[in-house]
Amino acid sequence: MSRFTNCFNKKAALIPFITAGDPNPKLTVPLMHTLVEAGADVIELGIPFSDPMADGPVIQRASERALAAGTSLTKVLAMVKQFRIDNQTTPVVLMGYLNPIEIMGYEQFAKAAQDAQVDGVLTVDLPPEEATEFTNILKNYKIAPIFLLAPTTTTERIKKIASQAEGYLYYVSLKGVTGSANLDLNSVAEKLTEIKKYSNLPIGVGFGIKDAKTAAQVATISDAVIVGSALVQLIENTSEDKILEVVSAFIREFNE
Amino acid sequence: MTDYYNLPDENGHFGPYGGLFVSETLMQPLDELKKAYEYYKQDPEFLAELDHDLKHFVGRPSPLYHAARWSERLGGAQIYLKREDLNHTGAHKINNTVGQALLAKRMGKKRIIAETGAGQHGVATATVAARFGMECVVYMGAEDIKRQAINVYRMRLLGAEVRAVESGSKTLKDALNEAMRDWVTNVDNTFYIIGTVAGPHPYPAMVRDFQTIIGRETREQISPDVLIACVGGGSNAIGLFYPFLEDKHVSIYGVEAAGDGLETGHHAAPLCAGKPGVLHGNRTYLMSDQNGQIIETHSISAGLDYPGVGPEHAWLKDSGRVNYVAVTDKEALTAFHDLTRLEGIIPALESSHALAYCQKLAPTLDKDKIIVVNLSGRGDKDIHTVATLEGIEI
Numbered sequence: 001m002s003r004f005t006n007c008f009n010k011k012a013a014l015i016p017f018i019t020a021g022d023p024n025p026k027l028t029v030p031l032m033h034t035l036v037e038a039g040a041d042v043i044e045l046g047i048p049f050s051d052p053m054a055d056g057p058v059i060q061r062a063s064e065r066a067l068a069a070g071t072s073l074t075k076v077l078a079m080v081k082q083f084r085i086d087n088q089t090t091p092v093v094l095m096g097y098l099n100p101i102e103i104m105g106y107e108q109f110a111k112a113a114q115d116a117q118v119d120g121v122l123t124v125d126l127p128p129e130e131a132t133e134f135t136n137i138l139k140n141y142k143i144a145p146i147f148l149l150a151p152t153t154t155t156e157r158i159k160k161i162a163s164q165a166e167g168y169l170y171y172v173s174l175k176g177v178t179g180s181a182n183l184d185l186n187s188v189a190e191k192l193t194e195i196k197k198y199s200n201l202p203i204g205v206g207f208g209i210k211d212a213k214t215a216a217q218v219a220t221i222s223d224a225v226i227v228g229s230a231l232v233q234l235i236e237n238t239s240e241d242k243i244l245e246v247v248s249a250f251i252r253e254f255n256e
Numbered sequence: 257m258t259d260y261y262n263l264p265d266e267n268g269h270f271g272p273y274g275g276l277f278v279s280e281t282l283m284q285p286l287d288e289l290k291k292a293y294e295y296y297k298q299d300p301e302f303l304a305e306l307d308h309d310l311k312h313f314v315g316r317p318s319p320l321y322h323a324a325r326w327s328e329r330l331g332g333a334q335i336y337l338k339r340e341d342l343n344h345t346g347a348h349k350i351n352n353t354v355g356q357a358l359l360a361k362r363m364g365k366k367r368i369i370a371e372t373g374a375g376q377h378g379v380a381t382a383t384v385a386a387r388f389g390m391e392c393v394v395y396m397g398a399e400d401i402k403r404q405a406i407n408v409y410r411m412r413l414l415g416a417e418v419r420a421v422e423s424g425s426k427t428l429k430d431a432l433n434e435a436m437r438d439w440v441t442n443v444d445n446t447f448y449i450i451g452t453v454a455g456p457h458p459y460p461a462m463v464r465d466f467q468t469i470i471g472r473e474t475r476e477q478i479s480p481d482v483l484i485a486c487v488g489g490g491s492n493a494i495g496l497f498y499p500f501l502e503d504k505h506v507s508i509y510g511v512e513a514a515g516d517g518l519e520t521g522h523h524a525a526p527l528c529a530g531k532p533g534v535l536h537g538n539r540t541y542l543m544s545d546q547n548g549q550i551i552e553t554h555s556i557s558a559g560l561d562y563p564g565v566g567p568e569h570a571w572l573k574d575s576g577r578v579n580y581v582a583v584t585d586k587e588a589l590t591a592f593h594d595l596t597r598l599e600g601i602i603p604a605l606e607s608s609h610a611l612a613y614c615q616k617l618a619p620t621l622d623k624d625k626i627i628v629v630n631l632s633g634r635g636d637k638d639i640h641t642v643a644t645l646e647g648i649e650i
Binding site: 172 | 276284429433534536
């Protein structure tokens with residue numbers, strides 16, 4: 001049974017995003033456990049990339065720190081494997097850009113991801129038009145392909161994406177990069193209603209969720225709230241010895 | 257027989273290369289752009305306005321100049337220079353920015369953004385933005401801003417805002433990342449003028465089509481045996497090559513930047529020394545490490561200092577139609593000086609790479625053979641770089 005099956009049962013699931021290897025690879029697995037203890041229902045783990053085009057400055061700097069600390073896709077997969085020693089229930093979704101996966105090879109990546117017990121993969125720069133081969137390989141290895149939907153996504157494309165996606169749908173709440181300005185709740189609600197017509201998958205909303213208050217508002221209209229840049233910014237601003245404690249408090253606040 | 261003129265397919269593929277590798281938010285705007293471009297490229301009024309501006313604003317057709325003294329010195333084939341350096345703003349870049357600005361105008365976009373490396377594309381964009389009364393923001397790597405101070409000031413004079421990009425390697429690729437981020441945030445009112453034949457579909461095809469004016473004119477001016485052009489992203493090269501692809505007797509050479517030498521790893525030659533991957537919206541040859549991270553490139557020429565290359569070049573390499581070679585910084589500098597002294601033409605450092613390969617090839621060919629080198633830009637912008645390298649303070 002998929003680890004996704006039960007995690008969207010509550011009113012709204014909480015999905016924190018961290019960049020693997022930020023600020024250093026040793027801290028990532030403890031951070032993942034801390035996120036779960038504080039109330040995370042799914043973890044999105046960023047694969048750092050040198051040219052994160054769809055991300056804002058906060059996540060770009062996290063990528064730069066992680067790469068400077070020697071993080072690679074192979075090491076990210078090893079982190080998930082290590083996390084699974086103590087956690088068999090929380091879904092882990094890898095989120096990143098295509099090139100590192102393409103250089104590793106789709107088949108080899110999917111095999112290694114299955115071995116590490118990764119539950120889903122979201123490739124930011126791989127829209128469904130280009131994704132058929134990769135999506136089929138992921139599905140062969142029982143890994144959910146997760147796709148983005150945006151305010152600019154047309155009805156026709158919502159259908160196309162819904163037909164390929166598994167796990168959940170990630171709705172990008174605004175036109176912009178991660179960590180952008182404020183989202184407009186009404187227009188998000190309207191789009192989610194449209195998406196629901198074509199898919200039974202849970203919908204997570206991300207981009208622009210800056211604090212617990214916005215998260216609470218988004219929770220009233222979506223199945224899950226994704227918090228990325230705000231959390232990554234906090235990690236950037238906190239000294240390494242305090243990160244687990246500070247992150248725990250931050251996530252607990254979101255969970256209330 | 258390979259049909260060179262049916263590419264890309266409707267989703268932007270040149271064989272395995274090209275395509276549309278962008279985040280979801282940009283899919284609809286790219287589709288809108290594709291539809292607008294497909295419509296207007298056949299619209300007689302659009303084409304008439306483009307022709308008018310290419311003639312009266314850019315100064316086309318550009319001459320084809322017989323470099324007689326240089327040919328004599330090299331002792332082989334006759335060398336002709338396609339004088340894109342004589343265009344308004346001093347490079348081929350404006351052929352494309354005029355076209356895209358006219359398209360932006362028809363699409364009702366009032367704000368123009370662009371990325372730039374050497375600054376030539378930024379200047380060409382700022383120029384058309386001024387010409388058509390549009391707001392203009394140009395993203396430029398902080399490293400390149402230092403190397404190309406004159407072009408930065410030119411853009412500002414033209415009313416553009418130049419935004420320094422401090423992330424990554426602070427060069428062209430990072431400027432492109434930043435321009436994409438701007439576009440995704442301001443898609444409703446903004447037109448992104450990409451300066452080369454890279455990026456997501458329809459950019460590689462659209463930029464190529466605007467640049468093929470170079471090759472179409474050349475066909476009317478002479479019947480060449482050899483074509484040579486430098487390749488960074490590859491827009492001046494595809495512009496010269498494309499109309500000749502089915503002329504089997506014409507040998508074609510694309511010249512990449514070997515920097516300190518291909519063997520040193522300090523270069524910008526993805527076709528000669530890279531492998532296929534995905535960056536900036538398309539699949540193409542890239543310079544990336546074994547983990548798929550993009551590597552910092554090196555070239556004396558800011559305009560060639562880019563880890564990727566247009567997907568059509570990737571396909572032309574695999575198909576064997578075009579020969580891709582590389583010359584070092586040092587070889588390019590020698591050609592820069594030789595052309596300046598022998599012909600009274602100061603070439604851009606980018607174009608000097610094409611000239612440097614011509615210096616190797618010309619002596620091996622008979623005197624009745626004709627080589628056309630695309631002199632894609634003039635070198636005024638580079639005199640600080642050259643002076644600094646030679647220990648001269650200006």
